[in-house]
Amino acid sequence: MSRAVLVAGLAVVLAMSAGQANADNAPSYAPLTIPLQLDQVPGKPIYYSVGNPGVPGKDNEGNTSNAGLVVTSDGVAVFDALGTPSLGWALLQEIRKITDKPVRYVIASHYHADHIYGLQAFKDHSGALIVAQERAGEYKENEETADEKADQRLDQRRGVLFPWVDDKTRVVPPDITFKERKTIVLGDRRLTLLSAGPAHSSSDMMMMVEPDGVLFAGDIVQNSRIPFMNSDDVSTTHWLAALSEVEKLQPKFIVPGHGKPSTEAAKAIAFTRDYIQYVRDAMTGAVQNWTDFDTAYARTDWSKYKDMPAFANNNRGNAYRIYLELEQAQFNGDKP
Numbered sequence: 001m002s003r004a005v006l007v008a009g010l011a012v013v014l015a016m017s018a019g020q021a022n023a024d025n026a027p028s029y030a031p032l033t034i035p036l037q038l039d040q041v042p043g044k045p046i047y048y049s050v051g052n053p054g055v056p057g058k059d060n061e062g063n064t065s066n067a068g069l070v071v072t073s074d075g076v077a078v079f080d081a082l083g084t085p086s087l088g089w090a091l092l093q094e095i096r097k098i099t100d101k102p103v104r105y106v107i108a109s110h111y112h113a114d115h116i117y118g119l120q121a122f123k124d125h126s127g128a129l130i131v132a133q134e135r136a137g138e139y140k141e142n143e144e145t146a147d148e149k150a151d152q153r154l155d156q157r158r159g160v161l162f163p164w165v166d167d168k169t170r171v172v173p174p175d176i177t178f179k180e181r182k183t184i185v186l187g188d189r190r191l192t193l194l195s196a197g198p199a200h201s202s203s204d205m206m207m208m209v210e211p212d213g214v215l216f217a218g219d220i221v222q223n224s225r226i227p228f229m230n231s232d233d234v235s236t237t238h239w240l241a242a243l244s245e246v247e248k249l250q251p252k253f254i255v256p257g258h259g260k261p262s263t264e265a266a267k268a269i270a271f272t273r274d275y276i277q278y279v280r281d282a283m284t285g286a287v288q289n290w291t292d293f294d295t296a297y298a299r300t301d302w303s304k305y306k307d308m309p310a311f312a313n314n315n316r317g318n319a320y321r322i323y324l325e326l327e328q329a330q331f332n333g334d335k336p
Protein backbone atom coordinates (compact mmCIF):
# COMPACT_ATOMS: atom_id res chain seq x y z
CA MET A 1 0.00 0.00 0.00
CA SER A 2 1.40 3.38 -0.92
CA ARG A 3 1.99 6.02 1.69
CA ALA A 4 -0.55 8.33 0.05
CA VAL A 5 -3.26 5.67 0.33
CA LEU A 6 -2.37 5.09 3.99
CA VAL A 7 -2.55 8.80 4.76
CA ALA A 8 -5.84 9.15 2.91
CA GLY A 9 -7.21 6.14 4.80
CA LEU A 10 -6.11 7.60 8.11
CA ALA A 11 -7.80 10.90 7.29
CA VAL A 12 -11.08 9.08 6.61
CA VAL A 13 -10.80 7.15 9.88
CA LEU A 14 -10.09 10.37 11.79
CA ALA A 15 -13.00 12.18 10.17
CA MET A 16 -15.33 9.27 10.96
CA SER A 17 -14.17 8.97 14.54
CA ALA A 18 -14.86 12.65 15.05
CA GLY A 19 -18.36 12.02 13.73
CA GLN A 20 -17.88 14.53 10.97
CA ALA A 21 -20.10 14.65 7.93
CA ASN A 22 -18.57 14.24 4.57
CA ALA A 23 -20.04 13.75 1.13
CA ASP A 24 -19.94 9.96 1.50
CA ASN A 25 -21.77 9.57 4.77
CA ALA A 26 -24.07 12.59 4.66
CA PRO A 27 -27.53 11.29 5.51
CA SER A 28 -30.71 11.82 3.55
CA TYR A 29 -32.63 13.57 6.31
CA ALA A 30 -34.98 16.20 4.96
CA PRO A 31 -33.34 19.60 5.41
CA LEU A 32 -34.77 22.12 7.84
CA THR A 33 -35.85 25.49 6.53
CA ILE A 34 -35.73 27.03 10.02
CA PRO A 35 -32.11 26.78 11.23
CA LEU A 36 -31.38 25.36 14.66
CA GLN A 37 -29.75 27.94 16.89
CA LEU A 38 -27.55 27.32 19.92
CA ASP A 39 -27.07 29.75 22.80
CA GLN A 40 -24.37 29.58 25.43
CA VAL A 41 -24.75 29.54 29.21
CA PRO A 42 -22.82 32.72 30.08
CA GLY A 43 -19.15 31.95 30.70
CA LYS A 44 -19.59 28.15 30.56
CA PRO A 45 -18.77 25.52 27.90
CA ILE A 46 -22.45 24.62 27.95
CA TYR A 47 -24.93 25.32 25.15
CA TYR A 48 -28.63 24.87 24.50
CA SER A 49 -31.32 25.31 21.89
CA VAL A 50 -34.82 26.48 22.76
CA GLY A 51 -37.84 24.95 21.04
CA ASN A 52 -40.99 26.68 19.89
CA PRO A 53 -43.86 26.88 22.36
CA GLY A 54 -46.52 25.14 20.22
CA VAL A 55 -47.22 21.45 19.53
CA PRO A 56 -45.08 19.68 16.90
CA GLY A 57 -46.26 20.58 13.40
CA LYS A 58 -45.17 21.77 9.96
CA ASP A 59 -44.97 25.40 11.12
CA ASN A 60 -42.19 24.60 13.64
CA GLU A 61 -40.79 21.54 11.78
CA GLY A 62 -41.01 19.55 15.02
CA ASN A 63 -38.70 21.82 16.98
CA THR A 64 -40.65 22.21 20.22
CA SER A 65 -38.33 20.88 22.93
CA ASN A 66 -35.00 22.09 24.28
CA ALA A 67 -31.67 20.30 23.96
CA GLY A 68 -28.23 21.06 25.34
CA LEU A 69 -24.63 20.02 25.40
CA VAL A 70 -21.58 20.17 27.62
CA VAL A 71 -18.14 20.44 26.04
CA THR A 72 -15.56 18.84 28.31
CA SER A 73 -11.82 18.25 27.96
CA ASP A 74 -12.61 14.66 26.96
CA GLY A 75 -15.56 15.02 24.64
CA VAL A 76 -19.12 16.19 24.44
CA ALA A 77 -22.19 15.11 26.39
CA VAL A 78 -25.50 15.98 24.78
CA PHE A 79 -28.76 16.26 26.71
CA ASP A 80 -31.83 15.34 24.62
CA ALA A 81 -31.84 14.94 20.86
CA LEU A 82 -34.90 16.90 19.68
CA GLY A 83 -38.01 15.72 17.86
CA THR A 84 -36.90 14.60 14.36
CA PRO A 85 -33.82 12.93 12.83
CA SER A 86 -33.34 16.15 10.82
CA LEU A 87 -33.16 18.16 14.04
CA GLY A 88 -30.78 15.64 15.61
CA TRP A 89 -28.55 15.93 12.56
CA ALA A 90 -28.73 19.76 12.71
CA LEU A 91 -27.73 19.61 16.39
CA LEU A 92 -24.74 17.41 15.52
CA GLN A 93 -23.69 19.91 12.82
CA GLU A 94 -23.98 22.83 15.28
CA ILE A 95 -21.81 20.88 17.76
CA ARG A 96 -19.20 20.47 15.01
CA LYS A 97 -19.03 24.27 14.66
CA ILE A 98 -18.16 24.57 18.37
CA THR A 99 -15.75 21.67 18.86
CA ASP A 100 -14.15 18.77 17.03
CA LYS A 101 -14.17 16.64 20.19
CA PRO A 102 -16.19 13.42 19.87
CA VAL A 103 -19.73 13.17 21.14
CA ARG A 104 -19.44 10.56 23.91
CA TYR A 105 -22.96 10.46 25.30
CA VAL A 106 -26.47 11.51 24.44
CA ILE A 107 -28.55 11.55 27.61
CA ALA A 108 -32.32 11.38 27.18
CA SER A 109 -34.42 13.26 29.76
CA HIS A 110 -37.28 10.82 29.05
CA TYR A 111 -38.59 8.79 26.16
CA HIS A 112 -41.20 10.95 24.48
CA ALA A 113 -41.19 11.62 20.74
CA ASP A 114 -40.39 15.33 20.96
CA HIS A 115 -37.10 14.58 22.75
CA ILE A 116 -35.86 11.35 21.15
CA TYR A 117 -36.44 11.10 17.38
CA GLY A 118 -33.16 12.96 16.88
CA LEU A 119 -31.27 10.10 18.59
CA GLN A 120 -31.17 8.33 15.21
CA ALA A 121 -28.78 10.92 13.78
CA PHE A 122 -26.38 10.53 16.73
CA LYS A 123 -26.59 6.72 16.64
CA ASP A 124 -25.85 6.59 12.91
CA HIS A 125 -23.33 9.43 12.62
CA SER A 126 -21.39 9.59 15.89
CA GLY A 127 -19.97 7.10 18.36
CA ALA A 128 -22.18 8.41 21.15
CA LEU A 129 -23.72 6.06 23.70
CA ILE A 130 -27.36 6.72 24.50
CA VAL A 131 -28.06 6.97 28.25
CA ALA A 132 -31.49 6.93 29.87
CA GLN A 133 -33.37 5.91 32.98
CA GLU A 134 -34.09 2.17 32.85
CA ARG A 135 -37.81 2.47 32.14
CA ALA A 136 -36.97 4.17 28.83
CA GLY A 137 -36.29 0.61 27.66
CA GLU A 138 -40.05 -0.03 27.77
CA TYR A 139 -40.62 2.53 25.02
CA LYS A 140 -40.55 0.45 21.89
CA GLU A 141 -41.79 1.27 18.44
CA ASN A 142 -44.02 -1.77 18.10
CA GLU A 143 -45.27 -2.10 21.62
CA GLU A 144 -47.88 -0.33 23.64
CA THR A 145 -46.82 1.01 26.99
CA ALA A 146 -48.80 2.66 29.71
CA ASP A 147 -46.99 5.85 28.88
CA GLU A 148 -46.97 7.52 25.45
CA LYS A 149 -47.91 4.84 22.89
CA ALA A 150 -44.78 4.67 20.80
CA ASP A 151 -46.23 3.13 17.64
CA GLN A 152 -49.26 5.42 17.48
CA ARG A 153 -47.08 8.43 18.14
CA LEU A 154 -44.68 7.54 15.35
CA ASP A 155 -47.59 7.16 12.89
CA GLN A 156 -48.98 10.50 13.99
CA ARG A 157 -45.61 12.25 13.58
CA ARG A 158 -45.04 10.65 10.17
CA GLY A 159 -48.21 12.48 9.19
CA VAL A 160 -47.82 15.89 10.80
CA LEU A 161 -44.02 16.12 10.50
CA PHE A 162 -43.38 14.66 7.05
CA PRO A 163 -40.78 14.87 5.48
CA TRP A 164 -38.73 15.39 8.67
CA VAL A 165 -40.25 12.24 10.15
CA ASP A 166 -40.71 9.50 7.55
CA ASP A 167 -40.66 5.72 7.00
CA LYS A 168 -36.98 5.58 7.93
CA THR A 169 -37.51 7.28 11.29
CA ARG A 170 -37.11 4.84 14.16
CA VAL A 171 -36.99 4.74 17.94
CA VAL A 172 -33.40 4.22 19.11
CA PRO A 173 -33.22 2.37 22.44
CA PRO A 174 -30.78 3.39 25.18
CA ASP A 175 -27.33 1.71 25.32
CA ILE A 176 -26.87 2.38 29.03
CA THR A 177 -29.59 2.67 31.63
CA PHE A 178 -29.64 3.43 35.34
CA LYS A 179 -32.24 3.18 38.08
CA GLU A 180 -31.89 5.93 40.68
CA ARG A 181 -28.68 7.82 40.16
CA LYS A 182 -25.62 7.70 37.94
CA THR A 183 -22.48 9.83 37.87
CA ILE A 184 -20.52 10.27 34.67
CA VAL A 185 -17.12 11.90 34.96
CA LEU A 186 -16.19 13.20 31.54
CA GLY A 187 -12.92 15.10 31.35
CA ASP A 188 -13.17 18.14 33.60
CA ARG A 189 -16.91 17.87 34.20
CA ARG A 190 -19.06 15.74 36.47
CA LEU A 191 -22.55 14.86 35.28
CA THR A 192 -24.99 13.66 37.94
CA LEU A 193 -28.04 11.90 36.52
CA LEU A 194 -31.00 11.69 38.88
CA SER A 195 -34.10 9.65 38.25
CA ALA A 196 -37.26 11.68 38.84
CA GLY A 197 -39.95 9.45 37.45
CA PRO A 198 -42.43 8.18 36.94
CA ALA A 199 -43.68 11.74 36.88
CA HIS A 200 -44.28 13.50 33.58
CA SER A 201 -43.35 10.15 32.00
CA SER A 202 -42.17 6.78 33.29
CA SER A 203 -38.47 7.49 32.62
CA ASP A 204 -37.96 11.10 33.76
CA MET A 205 -34.51 12.16 34.84
CA MET A 206 -32.51 15.34 35.39
CA MET A 207 -28.84 16.08 34.83
CA MET A 208 -26.71 18.34 37.02
CA VAL A 209 -23.44 19.60 35.50
CA GLU A 210 -20.66 20.39 37.97
CA PRO A 211 -18.72 22.43 38.84
CA ASP A 212 -20.84 24.78 36.72
CA GLY A 213 -24.10 24.30 38.61
CA VAL A 214 -26.16 23.96 35.46
CA LEU A 215 -29.28 21.79 35.71
CA PHE A 216 -30.92 20.17 32.70
CA ALA A 217 -34.33 19.42 34.15
CA GLY A 218 -36.27 17.73 31.37
CA ASP A 219 -40.02 18.18 31.58
CA ILE A 220 -40.43 17.99 35.33
CA VAL A 221 -39.40 21.46 36.47
CA GLN A 222 -41.55 24.28 35.22
CA ASN A 223 -41.66 27.89 36.24
CA SER A 224 -44.97 29.72 36.60
CA ARG A 225 -46.62 27.13 34.37
CA ILE A 226 -48.75 24.20 35.49
CA PRO A 227 -46.81 20.99 34.69
CA PHE A 228 -48.44 17.96 33.07
CA MET A 229 -48.59 14.99 35.44
CA ASN A 230 -51.62 13.12 34.17
CA SER A 231 -49.75 9.95 33.31
CA ASP A 232 -50.96 6.45 34.20
CA ASP A 233 -48.22 5.67 36.67
CA VAL A 234 -47.40 9.11 38.06
CA SER A 235 -45.69 9.22 41.44
CA THR A 236 -45.55 12.65 43.02
CA THR A 237 -43.77 11.05 45.96
CA HIS A 238 -40.86 10.19 43.68
CA TRP A 239 -41.08 13.54 41.90
CA LEU A 240 -40.85 15.50 45.20
CA ALA A 241 -37.88 13.38 46.31
CA ALA A 242 -36.01 14.18 43.08
CA LEU A 243 -36.74 17.89 43.43
CA SER A 244 -35.32 17.97 46.93
CA GLU A 245 -32.22 16.03 45.78
CA VAL A 246 -31.59 18.50 43.01
CA GLU A 247 -32.29 21.47 45.25
CA LYS A 248 -29.44 20.33 47.52
CA LEU A 249 -27.10 20.62 44.54
CA GLN A 250 -28.01 24.33 44.37
CA PRO A 251 -28.19 24.83 40.60
CA LYS A 252 -27.29 28.29 39.34
CA PHE A 253 -28.82 27.93 35.90
CA ILE A 254 -31.66 25.77 34.66
CA VAL A 255 -32.47 24.48 31.19
CA PRO A 256 -36.01 23.08 31.28
CA GLY A 257 -37.37 20.56 28.79
CA HIS A 258 -39.50 23.29 27.23
CA GLY A 259 -39.50 27.06 27.59
CA LYS A 260 -36.85 29.61 28.44
CA PRO A 261 -33.71 28.72 30.38
CA SER A 262 -33.17 30.81 33.50
CA THR A 263 -30.72 31.82 36.19
CA GLU A 264 -33.52 31.38 38.71
CA ALA A 265 -33.32 27.62 39.07
CA ALA A 266 -34.17 27.65 42.77
CA LYS A 267 -37.33 29.61 42.03
CA ALA A 268 -38.44 27.17 39.32
CA ILE A 269 -37.79 24.16 41.57
CA ALA A 270 -39.65 25.78 44.46
CA PHE A 271 -42.59 26.62 42.21
CA THR A 272 -42.94 23.03 41.01
CA ARG A 273 -42.54 21.59 44.49
CA ASP A 274 -45.03 24.03 46.05
CA TYR A 275 -47.60 23.24 43.36
CA ILE A 276 -47.33 19.47 43.84
CA GLN A 277 -47.46 19.89 47.61
CA TYR A 278 -50.50 22.16 47.39
CA VAL A 279 -52.45 19.66 45.30
CA ARG A 280 -51.36 16.78 47.53
CA ASP A 281 -52.45 18.64 50.69
CA ALA A 282 -55.83 19.41 49.15
CA MET A 283 -56.38 15.81 48.05
CA THR A 284 -55.00 14.20 51.22
CA GLY A 285 -57.87 15.52 53.32
CA ALA A 286 -60.37 14.30 50.74
CA VAL A 287 -58.90 10.80 50.60
CA GLN A 288 -58.76 10.52 54.39
CA ASN A 289 -62.40 11.60 54.71
CA TRP A 290 -63.65 9.41 51.82
CA THR A 291 -64.74 12.54 49.93
CA ASP A 292 -65.25 11.81 46.23
CA PHE A 293 -62.90 13.49 43.78
CA ASP A 294 -65.40 15.87 42.11
CA THR A 295 -66.48 17.28 45.46
CA ALA A 296 -62.89 17.61 46.67
CA TYR A 297 -61.83 19.35 43.46
CA ALA A 298 -64.75 21.79 43.60
CA ARG A 299 -64.01 22.62 47.25
CA THR A 300 -60.33 23.39 46.68
CA ASP A 301 -59.29 27.03 46.36
CA TRP A 302 -57.32 27.16 43.07
CA SER A 303 -57.03 30.97 42.92
CA LYS A 304 -53.26 30.86 43.44
CA TYR A 305 -52.79 28.88 40.19
CA LYS A 306 -55.84 29.41 38.02
CA ASP A 307 -54.43 32.24 35.89
CA MET A 308 -51.20 30.42 35.07
CA PRO A 309 -50.47 28.93 31.63
CA ALA A 310 -51.71 25.36 31.12
CA PHE A 311 -53.99 25.47 34.19
CA ALA A 312 -57.09 24.75 32.13
CA ASN A 313 -55.45 21.84 30.32
CA ASN A 314 -53.54 20.21 33.13
CA ASN A 315 -54.80 21.03 36.60
CA ARG A 316 -57.87 18.83 36.92
CA GLY A 317 -56.08 15.78 35.48
CA ASN A 318 -53.14 16.41 37.79
CA ALA A 319 -55.39 16.64 40.83
CA TYR A 320 -57.18 13.43 39.81
CA ARG A 321 -53.88 11.51 39.40
CA ILE A 322 -52.71 12.71 42.80
CA TYR A 323 -56.05 11.73 44.35
CA LEU A 324 -55.65 8.20 42.94
CA GLU A 325 -52.02 8.01 44.04
CA LEU A 326 -52.91 9.01 47.61
CA GLU A 327 -55.87 6.65 47.66
CA GLN A 328 -53.61 3.79 46.57
CA ALA A 329 -51.05 4.73 49.25
CA GLN A 330 -53.77 4.72 51.90
CA PHE A 331 -55.06 1.37 50.65
CA ASN A 332 -51.57 -0.13 50.81
CA GLY A 333 -50.99 1.39 54.23
CA ASP A 334 -54.23 -0.11 55.51
CA LYS A 335 -53.15 -3.63 54.70
CA PRO A 336 -52.25 -5.72 57.73
Ligand SMILES: [Zn+2]
Residues within 6 Å of the ligand: 065, 112, 114, 115, 219, 257, 258
Ligand atom coordinates in the same frame (compact mmCIF):
# COMPACT_ATOMS: atom_id res chain seq x y z
ZN1 LIG B 1 -41.49 17.22 26.18
